[in-house]
Amino acid sequence: MPILLALDASSSACSAALLRRRANHPDELISRFELAPRAHTRRLLPMVDEVLDEAGVTPADLDAIAYGRGPGSFTGLRIAAGAAQGLAFGLDRPLLGISTLRALVLGAHRRHHYRYLVTALDARMGEIYAACWRCHQDQVEPLDEEAVLPPERLRLPEGHDDHDWVGVGSGWTLRESMPAETQVAMSLCLPDVEVAAEDLVLLAADDFAAGEGRPAHEVQPVYLRDQVVWRKSR
The missing domain is CATH 3.30.420.40 (ATPase, nucleotide binding domain)
Structure with a gap:
């Protein structure tokens, strides 16, 4: 093996x-x-x-x-x-x-069984590296493409507003700069996860x-x- x-x-x-x-x-x-x-x-x-x-x-x-x-x-x-x-x-x-970003998601899913996650890493220069994901039985599925963007533009994929979302990664220290609807959708944020x-x-x-x-x-x-x-x- x-x-x-x-x-x-x-x-x-x-x-x-x-x-x-x-x-x-x-x-x-x-x-x-x-x-x-x-x-x-x-x-x-x-x-x-x-x-x-x-x-x-x-x-x-x-x-x-x-x-x-x-x-x-x-x-x-x-x-x-x-x-x-x-x-x-x-x-x-x-x-x-x-x-x-994919590894961050798998780690959070393995340890806490979160299903819908938004990864965000602080990219400096007023930007974040971000993507949205769905997890099931240790399988990680991207819901959009990985991107670098200002936190003001971080939005959830269309049609997924009713899920309990979890934010993971250092980019969530910039949560207050994100759109109000994105902030409200987060049931939990874990900015210290590496x-x-x-x-x-x-x-x-x-x-x-x-x-x-x-x-x-x-x-x-x-x-x-x-x-x-x-x-x-x-």
Whole structure:
């Protein structure tokens, strides 16, 4: 059964996780997580060594590598991308870039069983990285496209106004700047939740099983701000 490694440095947190899928036995999930602003370069690879050692595997035993591809901190994304690409190149293993917003959603769903979530990360410069999601039985479905936009323009997808929505991510510190109808729709906001590699690696395992692993040079960070704003004003 496959063994996957995931790492993330997209926010103030730094994390690594190893997942070993096992037939007829529960999966083995080993992780490290630390709030380490400005220490990602120093902490990320030691975390990788720690989860490998605890699992009793070597880098050569890995079937695929994954990392948080963004959106998030430009510097952190480059650190994680460089480490993950270096491992994937050196081991000749496929690489998977996993959306940090998608990982935030899975984490909140796994731990609290929330079904409808709005992820928002503080993108600085008066903007947020945002998307809306629906979850069921550890499956994450996007309801719109990930976008970078001012908090004043964050609105829920049409036809979903009657759900109990939960806001997740640092962008919810800007809640008072969001439209009144968006604020009212939130039953709960969790601005302190960070991306964790243990959620990334679970998503990566599903993507790997679906054949989505790619050569290392083909998998790049997703900054969103480099692109034309995807979500238009409603």
